[in-house]
Amino acid sequence: MSKGILSGMRVIEASAFVAAPLGGMTLAQMGADVIRIDPLGGGLDHRRWPVTADNTSLFWCGLNKSKRSVALDLASAEGRELAMALITAPGEDAGLFLTNFPPRGWLDHDKLRARREDLIQLTVQGDRHGGSAVDYTINSRVGIPYITGDERGAATNEAVNHVLPAWDLITGQMVAVGLLAAERHRLKTGQGQHVKLALEDVALAAVSHLGLIAEAQLGQQRERHGNELFGAFGRDFKTADGERVIVVGLTLKQWQALCDAMGLNEAVSALGERLGLDLNLEGDRFRARKELGAMVEGWMARHTYVEVAASLTKQGACWGRYQTLAELVTQDEACSVANPMFGLIDQPGAGKYLAAGLPLNFSGLERVPVGVAPTLGQHTAEVLSEILGITQAQYGGMVDRGLAAR
Structure with missing residues (x-):
């Protein structure tokens, strides 16, 4: 034992x-x-x-x-x-x-x-x-x-x-x-x-550790942003066959991987010039989240989940699939005895x-x-x-x- x-x-x-x-x-x-x-x-x-x-x-x-x-x-x-x-x-x-x-x-x-x-x-x-x-x-x-x-x-x-x-x-x-x-x-x-x-x-x-108290004390009112990641780019999207995934571009490496996976580099560069933003900066990605979201949404709508998963994984992007608890315990290897943390x-x-x-x-x-x-x-x-x-x-x-x- x-x-x-x-x-x-x-x-x-x-x-x-x-x-x-x-x-x-x-x-x-x-x-x-x-x-x-x-x-x-x-x-x-x-x-x-x-x-x-x-x-x-x-x-x-x-x-x-x-x-x-x-x-x-x-x-x-x-x-x-x-x-x-x-x-x-x-x-x-x-x-x-x-x-x-x-x-x-x-x-x-x-x-x-x-x-x-x-x-x-x-x-x-x-x-x-x-x-x-x-x-x-x-x-x-x-x-x-x-x-x-x-x-x-x-x-x-x-x-x-x-x-x-x-x-x-x-x-x-x-x-x-x-x-x-x-x-x-x-x-x-x-x-x-x-x-x-x-x-x-x-x-x-x-x-306090997350900066929320300081933000309020300094007079900045945090707003609701639904499913969008505050201060960077990230939210949920639907694929062509109805699966839902989340993509996150918090760091520059993560953001570049997303753009490469979706072939959005030229469009993103043009958007940054039009808006006067440097989209290599996470804060500017948050400011342009609606426009960037529309681009990603369009790409997702043209690809099935299998295609999306393959492209994002190939580029090392930060992403995840939404799944129910039932799907977690029946389909996800991480939630199984293959993970040594678990036992029956x-x-x-x-x-x-x-x-x-x-x-x-x-x-x-x-x-x-x-x-x-x-x-x-x-x-x-x-x-x-x-x-x-x-x-x-x-x-x-x-x-x-x-x-x-x-």
């Missing part, structure tokens, strides 16, 4: 939905022993859509691969005591706790730190004050829905939401980074700490399907095979015995009292 780069590390997780479970799973797929604690019957996200016909959450299974599951009666004092004991159990590579629940009660950092002084706790928050927020409410605040969608939407001030929880996904990766950074600090100093990570701050940082798993409650492992490929280690998500409470007896020394007889008594999963 391959061992991941974080083999030996133990992380206790109490979480729900995307960011925190994703952070925990990222560590688990690198080999850490990530133990998720849930209440009996499952937490807030245990039945989150999409679900199978028998109500198994593919969402929950997807974000909890390679973890171990402990289910306890967290409404009882004894159940909370067991959870706190797991979080603060001794061990040089233990004492790491991840949650996105409010840090109070048994999740309170000061209470936990009183049991283990070098505890590292990372708490994912909605906003920096600890208020409630989710990806979609944060997205509405940072202005993205007002620069997304068809340019005609600006007239009605229409907001356009999106289906990808971008801030959750970034936060999940920062969870892993934050825990590893704090653990490195502890190795050097012996000190634990409480790390707080606000979804709101992650989104604000991202739009037999997920309890859901069946056999393709699942992704860790995108990182470490040259010094073999890839860790993709693991399944546990069933709720699957490892309760095992974990309590291994970490807290609870015997089989003691565990049987817990089950009889309704304290732990059977």
